[in-house]
Amino acid sequence: MFTKLRSTSVRGALGALGGVLLFSVAAAALPAAAAMGATLSLTSATPASQRGVELSAQVNAGSTPLSGVTVNFYVHLDEFSGAPELLIGTANTGPTGDATVTYQPTWAGTQRFVATAVDATGAPLATSALTVQAARTDPFAGPVESLRPDGLIGRWVVVVLLALVISVWITLLAVVVRVQQGPVEAAR
Amino acid sequence: MTDVLDPVSTGRAKPGNADLRAVAMRPVLETPGWWWPAVVVLGAVVVLGVVAWVYQVANGLGVAGYGDGAFWAIYEANLVAFIGVSYGGAVVSAILRLTHAEWRAPLTRIAEATALVTLPIGMVFIIPHLGSPSRVWELVWPTYWNLSSPILWDFFAVSTYLLATIVFFYLPLIPDAAIALERFDVEPTSGRLRVRQSLYRVLVGRFGGTPYERRRLNGAIGLVAIMIIPMAVSVHSVLSFAFASSSRAGYLETILPVYFVVAALYSGVALVVLTVAASRRLFHLEAFITPRHFVRLGFLMIAFGAAYLYLTFTEYLIDGYSGTTGAAAWVYQIVAGRYAIPFWLYFFAGGVIPLVIMAFRRLRTTTGVVVASTLVVLSLWIKRLVIVIPPATEPLVNSPLKSAGVLAGNWGTYHFTWVPISITVAATAAIPLLLLVVFRFVPILSMAEIEEIDEAHERATVQEVGA
Numbered sequence: 001m002f003t004k005l006r007s008t009s010v011r012g013a014l015g016a017l018g019g020v021l022l023f024s025v026a027a028a029a030l031p032a033a034a035a036m037g038a039t040l041s042l043t044s045a046t047p048a049s050q051r052g053v054e055l056s057a058q059v060n061a062g063s064t065p066l067s068g069v070t071v072n073f074y075v076h077l078d079e080f081s082g083a084p085e086l087l088i089g090t091a092n093t094g095p096t097g098d099a100t101v102t103y104q105p106t107w108a109g110t111q112r113f114v115a116t117a118v119d120a121t122g123a124p125l126a127t128s129a130l131t132v133q134a135a136r137t138d139p140f141a142g143p144v145e146s147l148r149p150d151g152l153i154g155r156w157v158v159v160v161l162l163a164l165v166i167s168v169w170i171t172l173l174a175v176v177v178r179v180q181q182g183p184v185e186a187a188r
Numbered sequence: 189m190t191d192v193l194d195p196v197s198t199g200r201a202k203p204g205n206a207d208l209r210a211v212a213m214r215p216v217l218e219t220p221g222w223w224w225p226a227v228v229v230l231g232a233v234v235v236l237g238v239v240a241w242v243y244q245v246a247n248g249l250g251v252a253g254y255g256d257g258a259f260w261a262i263y264e265a266n267l268v269a270f271i272g273v274s275y276g277g278a279v280v281s282a283i284l285r286l287t288h289a290e291w292r293a294p295l296t297r298i299a300e301a302t303a304l305v306t307l308p309i310g311m312v313f314i315i316p317h318l319g320s321p322s323r324v325w326e327l328v329w330p331t332y333w334n335l336s337s338p339i340l341w342d343f344f345a346v347s348t349y350l351l352a353t354i355v356f357f358y359l360p361l362i363p364d365a366a367i368a369l370e371r372f373d374v375e376p377t378s379g380r381l382r383v384r385q386s387l388y389r390v391l392v393g394r395f396g397g398t399p400y401e402r403r404r405l406n407g408a409i410g411l412v413a414i415m416i417i418p419m420a421v422s423v424h425s426v427l428s429f430a431f432a433s434s435s436r437a438g439y440l441e442t443i444l445p446v447y448f449v450v451a452a453l454y455s456g457v458a459l460v461v462l463t464v465a466a467s468r469r470l471f472h473l474e475a476f477i478t479p480r481h482f483v484r485l486g487f488l489m490i491a492f493g494a495a496y497l498y499l500t501f502t503e504y505l506i507d508g509y510s511g512t513t514g515a516a517a518w519v520y521q522i523v524a525g526r527y528a529i530p531f532w533l534y535f536f537a538g539g540v541i542p543l544v545i546m547a548f549r550r551l552r553t554t555t556g557v558v559v560a561s562t563l564v565v566l567s568l569w570i571k572r573l574v575i576v577i578p579p580a581t582e583p584l585v586n587s588p589l590k591s592a593g594v595l596a597g598n599w600g601t602y603h604f605t606w607v608p609i610s611i612t613v614a615a616t617a618a619i620p621l622l623l624l625v626v627f628r629f630v631p632i633l634s635m636a637e638i639e640e641i642d643e644a645h646e647r648a649t650v651q652e653v654g655a
Contacts, residue, residue: 086256158335165344168415172355175408179359179401180393 037061040071040126042115051137052104055089057115058097059126065097069117069125073101076112076129085114093117108136207475212633213368215471216384222470223624230621237614240607241316249319252608257600260580262608263317265572268427268448269455270310270615271346272572273565275420276456277303277463278353280488282413290641291484294476295464297364297634300357302463303456305622307350309615314343316611338429345419345426352416358391359409363402363636365391384629402640424448431575437507437514438579447499451568454492458564461485463623465558471632479554486557489564490546497539518578526599527578530570538567577602 040059047054057071070092074085089101105111111134116127244251253261277299284292315321326332327343334340365388372385395401425445432444441447461482468477504523507515522531542560545551581600 161341162344165348168348168419169351171415172351172412175412176355176358179362179405179408180395 038066038069038117038125040115040117040128042113042128042130044113044130044132047102052102053111053113053132053134054100054102055113055115055130056098056100057091057093057117057128059093059099059117060097065093065095066117067093067095067097069093069097069099069119071099072116072118073103074114074116075103075105076114088113104137105134106136108134110134208633208638209367209371209635211471211473211476212364212631212635213371215627215632216368216629217381220470223628227621227624230617230624233617234614234621237611237617240610240614244316244607244611245321251605252316253603253605255600258577258581258602261577261602262573262604262612263313264430265569265576266612266615267310267313267317268576269569269572270306270313271427272310272424272448272452272568273456273459274303274307274310274353275424275449275452276458276460277301277306278356278416279420279453280457280460280485282356282416285409285413286417291481293638293641294473294633295460295481295485296360296637297630297632298464298467299460300353300360301623301626301630302460302619303353304357305619305626306459307346307353309618309622311346311350312615314339316608338426338433341426342430345423349416349419349423352412352419356409356412356416359405359412360634360637361630362392362395362405363397364631364634366395366397367635368631387629420452421449424452431579434579436579437512437582438518438575441503441507443499443503443506447496447503450492450496450499451571454489454496455565455568457485457489457492458561458568461489461557461561462565463619465554465561466620467623467627467632471627473633476633476638482554482557483552486546486552486560489557489561490542493539493542493564497535497543500535500539514582518582521578521582521599522574527574531574534567534571534574537563538571 038059038061040057043056043058045054045056055073057073059066059069059071070090072087073089073091075088077086088103091099091101093099099115103113110131112129112131114127114129117125119125249255252263281292281296281299281303283289285296314327315324318324318327327340369385369388369392372381372388395405425448428444428448431439432441434440464477464481464485468474504519508519508523510516521527542564545556545560581602583598583600
């Protein structure tokens with residue numbers, strides 16, 4: 001009986017171990033399998049704040065949304081040679097497979113965005129690009145803006161400074177003209 | 189007269205007006221054997237710089253070592269350094285004129301010419317800085333103006349200062365051009381000199397040299413001298429706004445405007461010493477520019493140098509003492525970190541050694557002052573790199589991008605490449621090149637000014653004897 005019991009226990013333990021192993025292998029294989037067929041679609045929208053560009057990446061394995069996947073968002077630059085993609089944000093996909101960031105462009109015009117889903121090691125799973133006609137937004141707008149001088153004061157400062165620059169130019173040129181006048185005034 | 193022609197320190201007899209005019213006009217009338225080879229070599233270096241810039245335009249700022257890790261570097265340092273040295277010439281001349289320091293007379297033309305050539309060279313650095321040359325148009329054309337940008341106000345300030353520098357160079361030149369015209373009217377001129385004759389006619393205009401006109405001219409020079417000092421201060425402080433109005437530790441410093449102005453004066457006086465020394469040697473001006481001139485310029489330079497050392501100490505002390513995250517990290521990197529070697533190089537070569545040279549009578553010779561000035565010019569350029577590069581390579585430690593691992597504490601690095609080095613060397617070569625060309629057309633000494641001071645002294649002596 002003891003032998004039978006021991007044999008049953010060992011068999012049960014082995015079975016349990018096998019089950020755990022099988023589950024682990026299956027769990028490990030699932031993202032890999034999902035990753036093999038991962039697709040990413042990138043869309044843009046205007047956020048509720050009406051400021052910037054809202055970029056949404058939908059990551060799916062077939063028709064199944066993948067949650068918990070890291071998505072990096074980049075803007076394509078041609079200002080510098082070398083790596084042309086500048087990282088603008090990172091987000092993880094939710095239960096619906098969506099990852100969203102809001103970007104505030106610092107210049108207006110056609111801009112190309114790239115989203116890349118990566119696995120835990122940072123290896124790319126899927127990528128997609130999108131071209132958007134974006135308007136420039138001030139990234140520091142909001143609480144900081146209210147601390148800036150009033151627009152009216154700013155305008156007057158500009159007017160005064162420009163007037164100062166113009167008066168200096170006029171004075172310098174008048175000095176030259178006066179010296180060049182010759183003996184006309186001397187004769188008076 | 190006192191120091192203008194100092195027989196005691198030169199051991200030479202006091203030259204008369206005829207000698208003065210002959211010496212001052214010699215570079216205009218005669219071509220020394222070394223002149224053309226020097227112009228060709230310096231011109232070739234400038235052409236190499238232009239080639240490097242064209243290569244950069246074709247391939248992008250990346251070939252100049254710029255990138256996300258270092259967005260500002262050598263061009264911005266050059267912009268500050270070259271415009272800075274131009275102040276030395278103008279402000280030194282203006283201060284000495286307003287204080288009636290008579291020993292200034294043989295130096296003013298060289299000092300003002302130095303200001304005149306270095307300022308446009310410094311302004312040119314805005315072009316490689318902007319990347320594409322088309323952006324220069326966007327900077328200057330009114331429909332593109334961004335009035336909230338410090339760069340636009342830099343443009344207003346520097347172009348106004350350029351006009352003032354041209355006028356300040358031109359006004360004292362009028363009576364000298366009249367003297368040169370008199371000479372050309374007496375002696376027959378060749379085709380080469382006829383160009384200069386026409387130039388002098390334009391410069392002189394209707395100026396007749398009567399006492400009334402001389403008084404009016406001196407009044408005008410005095411007015412421009414008064415204007416040019418605050419203008420120089422405003423220009424370099426506005427130049428610092430491009431840095432100080434940013435949010436980066438190391439740039440966001442209220443002391444920066446003053447710091448920039450003092451650095452400009454310090455390096456500017458040093459460059460005046462170098463150009464005066466080179467002109468004295470090449471054009472044989474020893475009878476007019478004496479060792480005492482160098483010592484006095486050296487004292488002026490070192491006064492600015494001591495102020496600059498103090499401001500450096502103040503800046504780092506306050507930022508280091510405050511211990512705020514960004515500022516403290518920046519100070520540490522400069523004083524003991526990755527930028528420690530260039531910083532301490534500036535400190536000793538540009539701060540301590542010139543002070544030591546000027547402190548001891550035995551070292552305070554013409555050679556000593558020239559060595560000190562050379563160290564100051566070079567080390568102040570290095571100091572500009574230390575000002576510009578560290579904040580531009582500093583990671584944005586509090587950035588939301590930190591979590592992405594891109595900007596989380598990794599300092600960027602600026603790598604010097606042959607492109608900006610070639611452009612910098614070309615700009616440096618352009619200074620003597622342009623000075624050589626300028627002094628082919630205008631007298632190297634301010635003849636009328638020296639003669640005027642001389643006559644005033646003679647009148648005073650006669651009055652004393654009469655009394």
